[in-house]
Amino acid sequence: MxxxxxxxxxxxxxxxxxxxxxxxxxxxxxxxxxxxxxxxxxxxxxxxxxxxxxxxxxxxxxxxxxxxxxxxxxxxxxxxxxxxxxxxxxxxxxxxxxxxxxxxxxxxxxxxxxxxxxxxxxxxxxxxxxxxxxxxxxxxxxxxxxxxxxxxxxxxxxxxxxxxxxxxxxxxxxxxxxxxxxxxxxxxxxxxxxxxxxxxxxxxxxxxxxxxxxxxxxxxxxxxxxxxxxxxxxxxxxxxxxxxxxxxxxxxxxxxxxxxxxGGALTSPAVEGLAREEFMRQQIILGLRDYARRCGFQRVLVGSSGGIDSALTLALAVQALGPENVYAITMPSRFSSSGSVDDSVLLCQRLGVKLYHHPIAGLVQAYDAGFQAAFDAPLRGLPLENLQARVRGTILMEFSNAFGALLLTTGNKSEISVGYCTLYGDTNGGLGLIGDLYKTEVYALSRWINQQAGQEIIPQAVLDKAPSAELAPDQKDSDSLPPYEVLDEILKWHIEGRRLPQDEGRQASQAVQQLARTDEGKQLIAKVLAMVARNEYKRRQAPPIIRVRPRAFGSGRQMPIAAKY
The missing domain is CATH 3.60.110.10 (Carbon-nitrogen hydrolase)
Incomplete structure (x- = not known):
């Protein structure tokens, strides 16, 4: 023997x-x-x-x-x-x-x-x-x-x-x-x-x-x-x-x-293994815990918008490091709803996380005045939207530098894929926890965390509200993106393709085939693929993300920036 x-x-x-x-x-x-x-x-x-x-x-x-x-x-x-x-x-x-x-x-x-x-x-x-x-x-x-x-x-x-x-x-x-x-x-x-x-x-x-x-x-x-x-x-x-x-x-x-x-008999393991959401949770928690430890960080920081992405990031960070090592900052602008601030307060109370308030309306107004004085033109539209994200990113990095906390980015894979993020704004940070989760998976994992806890760790109001960057009046993600249930299937088919697990691959392929039966669907597919290609330069400058899926952005997907797609 x-x-x-x-x-x-x-x-x-x-x-x-x-x-x-x-x-x-x-x-x-x-x-x-x-x-x-x-x-x-x-x-x-x-x-x-x-x-x-x-x-x-x-x-x-x-x-x-x-x-x-x-x-x-x-x-x-x-x-x-x-x-x-x-x-x-x-x-x-x-x-x-x-x-x-x-x-x-x-x-x-x-x-x-x-x-x-x-x-x-x-x-x-x-x-x-x-x-x-x-x-x-x-x-x-x-x-x-x-x-x-x-x-x-x-x-x-x-x-x-x-x-x-x-x-x-x-x-x-x-x-x-x-x-x-x-x-x-x-x-x-x-x-x-x-x-x-x-x-x-x-x-x-x-x-x-x-x-x-x-x-x-x-x-x-x-x-x-x-x-x-x-x-x-x-x-x-x-x-x-x-x-x-x-x-x-x-x-x-x-x-x-x-x-x-x-000499006794072994017990064979279960064939099915962990539930998918539990796998995601444990993968991300271990990834964050070791990344922070090996890079010399004890504490982490998250910008809390009151939305689902920052809520899930905070919940995962607390599970990985404990609430005493997680900080959050809410940074409302004149476009932020009162509900978003209230949801951040409730979430952090439930998680036991210290929440700081740092409004940005005055800072944005000062930038607007300076821009007008220098260039004789007001800040409006996309430049104003991106300015708000960059002001928030600067505040978060100030806190990180001052208090030694690792800033966690909160972008999900759907948004990162199509460039629905601001370079030097919400892409600031040292590590992305949910950057390899599609938006639909963000919701699924959030519900799983609540289910396993037997209570609403992530408030139902956060789960129910329509996704929005809140950078303009009444702004919704659906104004510029297809429904995430549709977008995510196109992205899975395009980015991961044959690397997908069999069940996901079949579902994504069928969804894209169904869309391609109409001219409108073909145009939507072409639009999404063009957005993915056009925003490679943003992903190249983004922080590392914890890999969860068969093909993640980073070293596992090497695409040129200056190319004709």
Whole structure:
């Protein structure tokens, strides 16, 4: 029987001391549990993904020193095989580095495997830094078992759709008893189900059991959900670790089956997983919590307009950091309704958030007078609307600078897509929590939060009011945008397309096909697509957003600004 310990940990990019300390603590736990193997995730020593830090010689030297600490610890645990991810120098032509897996026994590196498939799609750009490893099977004997190894993307091509090489083929020919795959797999809607489906199919195809170990935590716009799992050819997914939390587990493996460490049967995880809204909530909360912590912020700030976007942002921030670490500012203008201010007050009372009042009518009037004096023309229309947003953005940044609070932007994906936002105004900030949620999802998640709380955390009046920027008299979003129920389907079809989960993809495609049956519908589709293209320059200057969906704005969608669409 082989006892395998796995640790899905919240590694920080470049924090070698912190990462090593976490790993050393898990090594002791594994040894005390009598484990034969201790498995960490992909690039566990440095954290995923270091980007161009890999071109910093000092960074690579610190990584070598971190590895040496693990090797020294291994000498004191001679019965434990340590499996981890790190960076190694290439021994041939091409890029100077490999994304590597090491197996360490008694202080010695006894196996070194270099990742063969380097993703360059979506948010990945590993070929920028790494050279692919040779097309070989990496297998070693641990006790009475032959164990094969993969690194993340190596296991995603069993159907041969994306690469010419399928590392599973060489592994299957080497006849291991078990495959261990180390991963840094970001999470998004539908990702868990996709992993289970692909690796269950690969396990059946190769007739090989597999242990899949992931990391957890937020890193810039990405969130890693953990959810490590074990799969066998006949039983499918037989084990799943915690989602959105660190976890340490010891599994036993013998005769093709995974068991509990004491030899008892495992309980297979539920197929359906989290409800979609709960997934969104946990993804965003973990993303904010780690982003703030890693960037050195304890407190956050939100401009509270009384609308649904700022309300949801505040509610999520409170769940992530606690009400004592969240501030809000209401900044009414002469166009703001009394209800919007009242709704902000009620919302912040329910959340326990400190709300500041900073009216902007006088500031806007002063700008108007200065503009008229300088240019002999009054401020009106769009310039006046944008001025109000920019005055508010300036006030928010003043508070952020003065009191050290991270400013959270409140734009949703629908508005960001079509440019329904003001550059240097409501786009000011350090992080967007709901920038990967369409407007209809903002409403759905808000209702979910109320439902789970068993009370109106977000006031019903906020949920019921017609969306409005309140930058002009009686202004409504519907004055310049189609209904969000229509707009969101067009945007999903255009921005995410085949990346959508099957149910969403079918719905979006059908909605667009229905619209395209009329000339008016065709014109609407063309108008929305033109708005998306025209506003790329705004998105390029916007703060990072927490990725929730298969394709988010940011590094996962790279479009030119100066182009003819």
């Amino acid at each position: 082989l006892k395998i310990a796995m640790a899905q940990l919240n590694f920080t990019v470049g924090d070698f001391d912190g990462n090593v300390q976490m790993m050393l603590a898990q090594l002791l736990r594994a040894a005390q549990a009598g484990a034969d193997v201790m498995v960490f995730s992909e690039l566990s020593l440095c954290g995923y993904y270091p980007g161009d830090l890999l071109e910093d010689i000092g960074f690579l030297h610190r990584m070598e020193r971190a590895l040496e600490k693990i090797r020294r610890a291994s000498k004191k645990l001679p019965k434990l095989t340590i499996v981890l991810g790190t960076v190694r120098k290439s021994r041939g032509p091409g890029k100077p580095l490999h994304n590597s897996l090491l197996a360490i026994q008694g202080g010695n590196i006894v196996l070194e495997y270099d990742k063969q498939l380097l993703p360059t799609y979506g948010i990945f750009d590993e070929r920028r830094h790494f050279e692919p490893g040779p097309e070989i099977a990496s297998v070693m004997q641990i006790g009475t078992h032959r164990v094969g190894f993969l690194i993340c993307e190596d296991g995603w091509n069993d159907q041969g759709a994306d690469y010419k090489v399928n590392p599973f083929n060489a592994l299957r020919a080497a006849h291991p008893d078990l495959i261990i795959s180390i991963n840094a797999s970001p999470s998004d809607i539908g990702k868990r189900a996709l992993r289970h489906s692909l690796f269950a199919a690969a396990s059946r195809h190769t007739r090989l059991p597999l242990l899949w170990v992931n990391q957890v935590g937020g890193q810039d716009q990405l969130v890693f959900d953990g959810a490590s799992f074990a799969v066998t050819p006949k039983e499918g997914i037989v084990f799943e670790a915690a989602r959105f939390a660190e976890d340490f587990q010891v599994l036993a493996f013998d005769k093709g089956h995974f068991m509990r460490a004491d």
